[in-house]
Amino acid sequence: MSLLVTCQHGLGDNIYSRPFVRAAALKDSGPVYLSTPWPELFEDLKMYGVQFVRPETRLRTQAKNVERQRPGLWVGAPLNARTVRVGYNGATLKAGLSVPRAIERVLPLRGAPFVFDLPYMGVSPVTTIGQPLAVIRPATVRREWFNAARNPKPEYIAAIAAELMTTHHVVVVADLQDGAEWLEGELPPHHQAFVRGELTVRDLLALVAAADVVVGGVGWIVPAALALTRPAFIILGGHGGHNAPALITDARMNLSQIYFAAPTEYCRCTDMKHNCTKEIPDLRLKWDTFRRTRLSRPSSPTPPPAPSLGGRS
Missing domain, CATH: 3.40.50 (Rossmann fold)
Structure with missing residues (x-):
């Protein structure tokens, strides 16, 4: 069955979600549809069948990034897709769950490796001469x-x-x-x-x-x-x-x-x-x-x- 994963909208929150979205793509039998305002963070996961669903957001920075995307990027998730909303809140943090552990509770690794990384984003926009x-x-x-x-x-x-x-x-x-x-x-x-x-x-x-x-x-x-x-x-x-x-x-x-x-x-x-x-x-x-x-x-x-x-x- 298809899986629709809805990420929180923060840039950092989406970085935290990557290991678990990857695990879903590796372990689920059907395609994974990902609703995120930051598809760039998951672009390499398209090789595992991840597809992007346009999120609804009025948040300023996130909405700007959604509008930057080429229209053909976004697809619609099947109506019968199983839905998982990734996130954490005050209750999970109060219980002592870290952000990754809270995300893992709703989107488990299920035996997939925990790989915390980002895809290659290209050359730095700033060139320095002889200085770090x-x-x-x-x-x-x-x-x-x-x-x-x-x-x-x-x-x-x-x-x-x-x-x-x-x-x-x-x-x-x-x-x-x-x-x-x-x-x-x-x-x-x-x-x-x-x-x-x-x-x-x-x-x-x-x-x-x-x-x-x-x-x-x-x-x-x-x-x-x-x-x-x-x-x-x-x-x-x-x-x-x-x-x-x-x-x-x-x-x-x-x-x-x-x-x-x-x-x-x-x-x-x-x-x-x-x-x-x-x-x-x-x-x-x-x-x-x-x-x-x-x-x-x-x-x-x-x-x-x-x-x-x-x-x-």
């Missing part, structure tokens, strides 16, 4: 999902960006729009900024894939850096009841190059507007620890080829 690339994600808030609580103090991101300015080509990325999404604090120091949604999702992820280091708060950069095996220094803010590292990672991922800099009193609240305590007085020490760890685990900015998983079983 640093990608900075500033602290922002948006009207559609106003979660100021999870953001770190913006001056912490700015401090790390300022230090990287002496050794790296620093690129800041965001999708700001007046009245819809805006910065907290000032724009971090940078050599280049793409902060008005200039980059497509392919360009954005190709940029991350080429990065020597990724810096920012919790958000899509966490699963993107993990899937692309890029070193990431993630500065935590609050809202830890939904965003603690144990909830947004999985032991089956390669966690060797990600570092979470936590506040001294990390707030475990679940209120997106809570005035969480976010002080990290030893941020510089944590940054130095991350850099020392990186020196002992060198990495290449070239993503490995996708593993061959064979056909359906």
Whole structure:
């Protein structure tokens, strides 16, 4: 029987869903229809029979990406398709299930391997001459999902960006729009900024894939850096009841190059507007620890080829 998988609409949420969509394509006897605003993240799975269904969304960034697709990409799922809605919520996180484990509960691997990766997105849109690339994600808030609580103090991101300015080509990325999404604090120091949604999702992820280091708060950069095996220094803010590292990672991922800099009193609240305590007085020490760890685990900015998983079983 055909399977219709409906993903959540967040960019990071879709990255988290990849291992389980792949498993469904490998293990189900019928075709898999995937409703997602980010088909680019699953394009390689077409070889296993995955087809894309146009999602209904009014979310700004997601709707823009849906409109970018060629019309012929979208198909209709059969009316008798079995439907699975992928996702997680406050109840699953409160129960201690991480995001991947919550997704797995509704879309099990069923013996397929857990492979956390992304398809090749092409060449980076930024070319640096003789300097490694640093990608900075500033602290922002948006009207559609106003979660100021999870953001770190913006001056912490700015401090790390300022230090990287002496050794790296620093690129800041965001999708700001007046009245819809805006910065907290000032724009971090940078050599280049793409902060008005200039980059497509392919360009954005190709940029991350080429990065020597990724810096920012919790958000899509966490699963993107993990899937692309890029070193990431993630500065935590609050809202830890939904965003603690144990909830947004999985032991089956390669966690060797990600570092979470936590506040001294990390707030475990679940209120997106809570005035969480976010002080990290030893941020510089944590940054130095991350850099020392990186020196002992060198990495290449070239993503490995996708593993061959064979056909359906």
